Amino acid sequence: MNTELIIYLKDFIEKNNIDGLIVNSTNEFLVEYNLLQLNSRYHLTGFTGSAGEVLFTKDKIYLFVDPRYHQQASSQVDNELIEVIKLPLDKTYFSALAELLPSYFKLGMVSYKTSKKFYDELSKNLQSKNSIIKLFNYDPVIEYVKNSIQPINYKVFSVDIQIAGKTPDEKFEEIKACADGKFNILVTSLDDIAYLTNLRSYDFEYSSVFPAKAVISDEEVKIYTDCALPYIGEKFKVFPMSEYENTVKQIDKTDLFIDESQLSIYDYKLINASNKIFSSQLKLIKTIKNENEINHLKKCFERADNALRVVYDMLESDTIYSEYDYYEALIKSMKDNGALSLSFKPIVAAGDNTSVVHYSNPSKEKLVQNGDMLLIDYGGYYEGGYATDTTRTFVKGDPSSEQKHAYTAVLKAFLNAYYNNYDKKAAYSNIDKIARETIKKSISDDYAFSHSTGHGVGINVHEIPPRVSSSDAAKSRIKENTVFSIEPGVYKEGWGGIRLENTVYASINEDKIVMNSFSHFPFEIKLVELSALNDYEKYYYMKWQAGACL
Numbered sequence: 001m002n003t004e005l006i007i008y009l010k011d012f013i014e015k016n017n018i019d020g021l022i023v024n025s026t027n028e029f030l031v032e033y034n035l036l037q038l039n040s041r042y043h044l045t046g047f048t049g050s051a052g053e054v055l056f057t058k059d060k061i062y063l064f065v066d067p068r069y070h071q072q073a074s075s076q077v078d079n080e081l082i083e084v085i086k087l088p089l090d091k092t093y094f095s096a097l098a099e100l101l102p103s104y105f106k107l108g109m110v111s112y113k114t115s116k117k118f119y120d121e122l123s124k125n126l127q128s129k130n131s132i133i134k135l136f137n138y139d140p141v142i143e144y145v146k147n148s149i150q151p152i153n154y155k156v157f158s159v160d161i162q163i164a165g166k167t168p169d170e171k172f173e174e175i176k177a178c179a180d181g182k183f184n185i186l187v188t189s190l191d192d193i194a195y196l197t198n199l200r201s202y203d204f205e206y207s208s209v210f211p212a213k214a215v216i217s218d219e220e221v222k223i224y225t226d227c228a229l230p231y232i233g234e235k236f237k238v239f240p241m242s243e244y245e246n247t248v249k250q251i252d253k254t255d256l257f258i259d260e261s262q263l264s265i266y267d268y269k270l271i272n273a274s275n276k277i278f279s280s281q282l283k284l285i286k287t288i289k290n291e292n293e294i295n296h297l298k299k300c301f302e303r304a305d306n307a308l309r310v311v312y313d314m315l316e317s318d319t320i321y322s323e324y325d326y327y328e329a330l331i332k333s334m335k336d337n338g339a340l341s342l343s344f345k346p347i348v349a350a351g352d353n354t355s356v357v358h359y360s361n362p363s364k365e366k367l368v369q370n371g372d373m374l375l376i377d378y379g380g381y382y383e384g385g386y387a388t389d390t391t392r393t394f395v396k397g398d399p400s401s402e403q404k405h406a407y408t409a410v411l412k413a414f415l416n417a418y419y420n421n422y423d424k425k426a427a428y429s430n431i432d433k434i435a436r437e438t439i440k441k442s443i444s445d446d447y448a449f450s451h452s453t454g455h456g457v458g459i460n461v462h463e464i465p466p467r468v469s470s471s472d473a474a475k476s477r478i479k480e481n482t483v484f485s486i487e488p489g490v491y492k493e494g495w496g497g498i499r500l501e502n503t504v505y506a507s508i509n510e511d512k513i514v515m516n517s518f519s520h521f522p523f524e525i526k527l528v529e530l531s532a533l534n535d536y537e538k539y540y541y542m543k544w545q546a547g548a549c550l
Contacts, residue, residue, distance in 0.1 A: 005044055005144055006081075010058050012140045013108070020101075021108040023054035023141060028112045029190050030262055032462055033206040033344065037149050040113075040141035047076045048360055050344075053093055055100065062100065064093045067450035068357040071493065089450060090470070094118060098125040105131040110139045111266035116258075119265040137266060152203055154210045154227040159198045163384035165292030168197050168233035172221055174285065179218065183255045185280050186248065186271075187214035189262040191459045195286045197223065197232050200385030200459075202341040208385030208459055213244050213267075215251070222247065245270055259283065261464075287456060287465050289481045294505055296384045297483065301503065301518035304380060304388045305549045307333040308521055311376055315396050320369060323350050323362035330378060339380030343387035343461040347377035354393070354496040357451055357489070370397030373496050379461055387461035389485055390519045391501030399527050403498075406490055407527035409442035410498045412537055413488035417453065418504070419540045422478065422513040428454075428466045429474040435488040436470070442532075447490035454485040457503050480508050486515070522548035 013021060025041040027034050033050050036042050041054050045061070049069040055062040064085045065073045073084045087096055101107065107126070109119070114135075123133055142149075161167060166174070175185070187193055190209035194200055201210040212225035221236045223229070224244035232238070239247075248270040256271065257280040271277070289297070310333040314321055321329075327348040334342070349359035350368045354375040368374050374396065379389040393410075395403060417435040432453040439449050454468030466484050467474040487501030502517040522545050533541060 002043060005141065006061075008144050009044070009056055009140060013056070013058055016108060016134070016136075018106040018108040018134055020055055020057040020105065021140070022110070022114070023056050024110060024113040024139075025050070025052055026113055028264065028266075029188065029211060030113070030115055030264065031190060031204075031207070031209075032460065035152075035205055037145075038142070040110075040139055043141055043145050045077050045082055047073050049073065049358060053097075055097060064096055066093075067448070070450075071356045072358060072360060089452075094121055098122060101126065101129065101131055103129040103131060105129065107131065107133050109133055109135055109265075111135040111137050111269070112264045113139060114265050115261050116263050116265050116268040117260040120260070135265065154201045154203045156199050156201045156210050156227050156229050158230050158232075159200055159384050161198075161292075163292060163296045164198045165290035168221075169235050171196055171285075172216070172233070172235045175216060175282065176218060178281070178285075179255075181218070181255070183218055183257065184251050184275075185214075185216040185257040185282060186263060186267065187216060187280075187282065188264070188267060189259060189283065191463065192259075192262075192282050192286060193223070194385065194459050196221065196282075197229075197236065199229060199232065200381075201227070202381065202385075206342055206344045206461075208341065208343075208381045208387075211241075213241070215244075215247055251275060257281075283465065287458065287463065287482055288479060289458070289483055289505065293384070293386065294481060294483075296382075297386055297388070297503075297505075297518055300380075300382045300384070300386065300388050301390070302520075302549070303337040303339070303382065304334070304378070304390055305519055305521045307337040307339070307380075308376065308378070308390070308392065309333070311374070311394065315368070315374065315394050320367050322364050323348050323353070323366045323368065324364040326350075326368070326374065326376070327362040330376065334378065334380050338382055340383070341381040343379035343381055343389065346379075347375065347391075349375045349497075352494055352496050354498070355491045355493050357491060357497065357499075368396050371400065372396050373399075373403060373498065375497065375499060377499065377501065385459060387457055387459070388518070389457055389461050389501065389503050390521065391487055391489075391499045392521060392524070393498045393500065393527070394524050395527055402495075404527050404529045405532070406443060406447060406492075407498050407524065408529040408532045409439055409447075410488050410490055410500050411523060411528060411541065412442050412533065413438040414486060414500050414502070415533075415537050415540050415544075417486050417488065418502070418515050418517070419536075422515075424477070424508065424511055424513060426478050426513055427475045428468045428478055428484070429470055431478075431486060432469050432474060435486070439488060439490060443490060447492050449488065449490055451487075451489065454487055454501075457483045457485055478506050478513050480506055480513075482506055483518075520547055520549045 052065040256275040377391040413435040452469035456463035489499030491497035
């Protein structure tokens with residue numbers, strides 16, 4: 001906890017005549033996995049989770065976290081100085097913040113770290129309270145720590161066409177064909193730019209992207225970046241990042257497409273009022289994977305499966321290892337099996353630590369003893385810059401009856417969600433509903449299923465769309481060749497947790513949607529209660545195990 005930074009921010013609030021300040025975890029590109037040295041929320045609180053924002057006031061500090069981080073946040077921050085707002089699964093940070101803020105509150109926000117969508121929704125809610133938002137074009141936290149920030153030298157490379165499946169010029173023509181007449185698209189999502197250009201970099205932790213923005217017109221694609229880029233395509237031109245703002249200001253009297261969830265309010269305010277604003281659908285094009293991308297992902301997950309074998313072998317040995325030993329061995333095995341980078345920090349949790357959904361600090365002192373469960377959630381990047389993501393829960397030695405009962409409940413949820421007979425009208429939310437209802441029938445309410453059933457997987461390990469949850473955004477129909485995870489889980493604080501995750505792609509067989517798993521790692525046979533599986537579940541469990549890679 002940085003007490004000097006707290007004093008500095010209190011002085012900032014007073015000098016700028018505001019009552020509170022949003023301290024974000026993201027950067028100017030609104031990324032999920034921000035480097036800790038650039039993460040303002042981390043500098044203030046010490047909380048390392050990938051999601052979670054702070055409301056800083058002169059009297060109190062509030063940290064908002066979703067259920068994945070309830071335990072982690074409480075354990076990492078000074079609870080005497082910070083109140084952790086533990087959001088339930090069905091409540092957003094935006095709605096909780098709007099409820100917490102009193103009337104006549106003057107709220108400060110960093111304009112380039114706040115999406116237009118979030119700004120608009122919060123502004124609408126605050127109007128009824130006679131509260132206002134004051135935007136700042138700089139981040140006081142980053143200003144305070146700027147001398148400690150180390151520059152990054154991005155080494156950007158091209159993805160082979162045999163992996164990408166389409167050249168950047170072909171992707172440009174595909175986008176152009178979807179439009180009618182003169183248009184411009186502002187692209188500020190790093191994942192979208194990586195997809196569009198077929199360029200990647202592994203210099204930003206837990207990602208394969210590089211800092212850039214783009215303007216697509218009916219004539220060409222202008223890329224704005226300070227990175228040295230290889231040749232992209234005939235229709236692509238590269239400019240310094242400093243020229244981006246002026247370019248946006250000069251666009252006028254055209255159809256301008258934006259993604260309000262990825263465009264900062266700072267960038268939005270650059271737009272000329274003469275333009276007609278529409279919602280960009282570029283991310284929908286990206287989420288449908290072509291045959292080359294699917295085949296590449298199959299090879300990536302085969303290597304990821306092979307990497308996990310080291311954990312299985314260590315568990316089956318007579319040696320007692322720590323969480324950290326498993327963590328180190330897994331990372332080495334991933335690299336030995338071709339991973340060029342990690343798509344997120346692996347979760348290696350033992351015993352009661354398995355109840356922390358995003359457990360992030362594998363301990364050298366936490367030994368995996370006989371009877372302990374071990375949860376491994378891991379992913380990597382390979383030649384193409386597409387993420388892998390798999391979770392397995394194991395047990396050292398002989399399991400207890402409770403462990404077997406809980407594991408089997410999660411297994412049943414996965415089998416039913418994965419092998420269900422979906423018709424063409426099925427939505428991603430149907431997958432979540434089946435998994436959630438299966439768990440509810442299989443285990444008591446003492447165990448929480450405290451996260452969504454899945455998420456999209458692509459250049460970002462958490463690609464949106466699709467969403468596999470109960471949210472409105474997940475009610476869209478399942479599309480062929482979309483890639484996403486199915487990962488039911490149950491957790492009980494003080495006891496532990498179990499999660500089983502496979503990344504899949506959807507295909508269509510006649511009039512049915514079929515799930516196809518990239519991973520083929522077996523389930524933990526010692527933890528399965530065969531008697532608790534019905535005939536349908538038993539058949540598909542045996543089918544999975546028969547085709548498993550181990």
